[in-house]
Amino acid sequence: DAGVTQSPTHLIKTRGQQVTLRCSPKSGHDTVSWYQQALGQGPQFIFQYYEEEERQRGNFPDRFSGHQFPNYSSELNVNALLLGDSALYLCASSLAPGEAFFGQGTRLTVV
Amino acid sequence: AQSVTQPDIHITVSEGASLELRCNYSYGATPYLFWYVQSPGQGLQLLLKYFSGDTLVQGIKGFEAEFKRSQSSFNLRKPSVHWSDAAEYFCAVGAFSGNTGKLIFGQGTTLQVKP
Numbered sequence: 001d002a003g004v005t006q007s008p009t010h011l012i013k014t015r016g017q018q019v020t021l022r023c024s025p026k027s028g029h030d031t032v033s034w035y036q037q038a039l040g041q042g043p044q045f046i047f048q049y050y051e052e053e054e055r056q057r058g059n060f061p062d063r064f065s066g067h068q069f070p071n072y073s074s075e076l077n078v079n080a081l082l083l084g085d086s087a088l089y090l091c092a093s094s095l096a097p098g099e100a101f102f103g104q105g106t107r108l109t110v111v
Numbered sequence: 112a113q114s115v116t117q118p119d120i121h122i123t124v125s126e127g128a129s130l131e132l133r134c135n136y137s138y139g140a141t142p143y144l145f146w147y148v149q150s151p152g153q154g155l156q157l158l159l160k161y162f163s164g165d166t167l168v169q170g171i172k173g174f175e176a177e178f179k180r181s182q183s184s185f186n187l188r189k190p191s192v193h194w195s196d197a198a199e200y201f202c203a204v205g206a207f208s209g210n211t212g213k214l215i216f217g218q219g220t221t222l223q224v225k226p
Binding site: 004031033035040041042043044045048050055056058090092096097098100101102103104105107 | 115143145147152153154155156157160162201203205207210211212213214215216217218219
């Protein structure tokens with residue numbers, strides 16, 4: 001079992017651009033959550049997907065959107081990138097609340 | 112509001128010494144509590160969790176944590192620290208409702224281990 005895999009591992013984008021991050025959940029897991037971890041901070045919840053629908057959303061602007069595919073994999077899209085969007089983006093998959101497994105993350109740098 | 116506070120931003124201990132990392136939470140209902148560890152450039156690994164029952168929970172890598180409802184605390188302990196324990200440690204509370212939910216993390220504590 002490969003666990004939760006995220007791609008790419010690192011990414012550099014320019015302000016105003018758009019970015020797509022990808023996540024493949026652990027085998028058998030049907031729920032995917034995304035977190036943003038700014039430097040020196042704890043992860044902050046962005047949103048959660050289950051059965052291809054956004055089930056819960058944190059305090060993030062509409063520039064942050066997502067999608068879940070029938071195979072449970074997920075994408076995080078961020079439009080109109082700001083310097084403040086630079087962070088480690090973590091994907092977590094689970095089959096039940098409290099059983100989250102995290103991926104290694106995607107380090108996004110906005111210049 | 113639900114929140115987690117880790118009062119110590121940075122802790123340094125000598126190898127072989129005991130360790131206690133503090134965590135205080137604010138949550139209206141029965142809390143689901145977690146400790147995660149993050150090595151540089153890595154994702155989060157679950158050390159242990161508390162849902163109910165025995166308030167002293169054992170985790171991986173020799174870690175344990177004690178839930179104290181009266182103090183709203185869930186402190187992480189290890190009797191003898193190894194150099195490989197140097198990492199960032201995060202306490203989290205689970206805000207769950209039915210089949211959905213999120214983790215609310217503290218700001219983290221950086222552990223440095225002196226040889």
